Amino acid sequence: xELRSVKYRIAKNYGFKALVMIFAFACVIPLLFILFFIVSKxxxxxxxxxxxRIPKPVGESGGGIANALVGSVxxxxxxxxxxxxxxxxxxxxxxENKKGRLAYWSRLCTDVLQGVPSIVIGIVAYFWIVKPFGFxxxxxxxxxxxxxxxxxxxxxxxxxxxxxSSLQEAGFALGMPFHRVIFKVIVPVGTSGxxxxxxxxxxxxxxxxxxxxxxxxxxxxxxxxxxxxxHSLPKLIYDxxxxxxxxxxxxxxxxSFVLLLWVLLLNLLTKLITRKWKVQL
Amino acid sequence: MESTIIKSRNxxxxxxxxxxxxxxxxxIPRNKVIAVMGPSGCGKTTYLRCINRLHELIPGxxxxxxMTINDENIYQMHPIFVRLKIGMVFQRPNPFPNLSIYxxxxxxxxxxxxxxxxxxxxxIVEYSLTxxxxxxxxxxxxxxxxxxxxxxQQQRLCIARAxxxxxxxxxxxxxxxxxxxxxxxxxxxxxxxxxxxxxxxIVTHNMQQAARVxxxxxxxxxxxxxxxxxxxxxxxxxxxSRTQNYxxxxxx
Numbered sequence: 418x419e420l421r422s423v424k425y426r427i428a429k430n431y432g433f434k435a436l437v438m439i440f441a442f443a444c445v446i447p448l449l450f451i452l453f454f455i456v457s458k459x460x461x462x463x464x465x466x467x468x469x470r471i472p473k474p475v476g477e478s479g480g481g482i483a484n485a486l487v488g489s490v491x492x493x494x495x496x497x498x499x500x501x502x503x504x505x506x507x508x509x510x511x512x513e514n515k516k517g518r519l520a521y522w523s524r525l526c527t528d529v530l531q532g533v534p535s536i537v538i539g540i541v542a543y544f545w546i547v548k549p550f551g552f553x554x555x556x557x558x559x560x561x562x563x564x565x566x567x568x569x570x571x572x573x574x575x576x577x578x579x580x581x582s583s584l585q586e587a588g589f590a591l592g593m594p595f596h597r598v599i600f601k602v603i604v605p606v607g608t609s610g611x612x613x614x615x616x617x618x619x620x621x622x623x624x625x626x627x628x629x630x631x632x633x634x635x636x637x638x639x640x641x642x643x644x645x646x647x648h649s650l651p652k653l654i655y656d657x658x659x660x661x662x663x664x665x666x667x668x669x670x671x672x673s674f675v676l677l678l679w680v681l682l683l684n685l686l687t688k689l690i691t692r693k694w695k696v697q698l
Numbered sequence: 699m700e701s702t703i704i705k706s707r708n709x710x711x712x713x714x715x716x717x718x719x720x721x722x723x724x725x726i727p728r729n730k731v732i733a734v735m736g737p738s739g740c741g742k743t744t745y746l747r748c749i750n751r752l753h754e755l756i757p758g759x760x761x762x763x764x765m766t767i768n769d770e771n772i773y774q775m776h777p778i779f780v781r782l783k784i785g786m787v788f789q790r791p792n793p794f795p796n797l798s799i800y801x802x803x804x805x806x807x808x809x810x811x812x813x814x815x816x817x818x819x820x821x822i823v824e825y826s827l828t829x830x831x832x833x834x835x836x837x838x839x840x841x842x843x844x845x846x847x848x849x850x851q852q853q854r855l856c857i858a859r860a861x862x863x864x865x866x867x868x869x870x871x872x873x874x875x876x877x878x879x880x881x882x883x884x885x886x887x888x889x890x891x892x893x894x895x896x897x898x899x900i901v902t903h904n905m906q907q908a909a910r911v912x913x914x915x916x917x918x919x920x921x922x923x924x925x926x927x928x929x930x931x932x933x934x935x936x937x938x939s940r941t942q943n944y945x946x947x948x949x950x
Binding site for chain 1 (some may be wrong): 739792
């Protein structure tokens, strides 16, 4: 082969490598940009008062986001409590029954559910739960649980599917009944995968605003009553960032920073869990 | 007269329309080592998995005919009781990776929710690990995970796990095919040691192994039980030409 054509190929190769690297870097830019923006605007707001006080009335300086922080934690916790048993058991069913009509439809429905816009889930929760029972944090949790469900189901299914069938057979050969094989052998070995799915789902729903607009509604005071209205971080950001007052806008920046930190921590924790709890097969 | 422990009459097994075990009649004597050999796909593993009813867990798998243990029909007992009486060791070592060595041995009790006092548990673990010649190697690391052991040690751990349940019969599905020659000979020595308390049924496609370890040998070919006799007779004077061909390596 001619030297020149080889040189041309090498040059083309370098060009392609450079292109790929540029785009790989381009993926990082939006996150860096968001991080920089939120941190620079929000970090100055963070102090003890900000985290422990509720917002002050218009015109007064100071005030915090305690009501939204408590609300977000409670609403997300309740969503997790609702979604985890259903999601994990559903995932177990799907991994155990690869074929079958119920498995097929269940899989299809979770896939479709994953694609349903959050605002639509919010509206449905509004008509089914809020209309008859009134606005409540619990109704918001149910809407968020519905959003979590497909992620938990599918990650559980995928995790358990990857485990070797010899593990199950070992259990059955010792005379263990099906439910014990599942809960004493399969689930413990798959814990890290299942947990990381749950954590990612939590990170995903923590920032959801739309389903909470119609359900938890928001509350300017600190509330622990899950059957009443409750504030949440995304809702607070939504309300205050569009307000005309600088104090409130600053609260929104601070809240954004807290929410961002929360999601980042959850992602980090997921990475840690998968590494620490991974069972060596 | 030796007493029979496992007996099958006109036993058939299929996967859907695929008939893999055809009309097998066999009497398995107590406290002996029985080798089941034959080429790949001859139904020997399927037959073995029918004995402790693991076969039926595969979707589409069916079986018919009679299979008894101590003259009690296995297919009329609850599978859990069957599997407590008939332990099994698999082709690839499969210790529970999330459990320690100690917990792996006691897994049959622990994971079944059977309460055993601590002293009794310790005794079972030591006894079982001693039976499989693993006690001296692992007695100082009982709390380590079972998956840190070598392949041969893991397989012996799996045998200890089956032995701990005090079954009457132990099934081995090609127990040494994933092991190196040294681990293989260790496991083979165990067979002689274990048959004083248990009846051992060993599926193997290694003829030398069948000849070395077993008292009686069954030869399966294309789902049929071709010949079943004393191992010595089988390897010196087989009656069926197919057995002879297989043993002399004229077909595989």
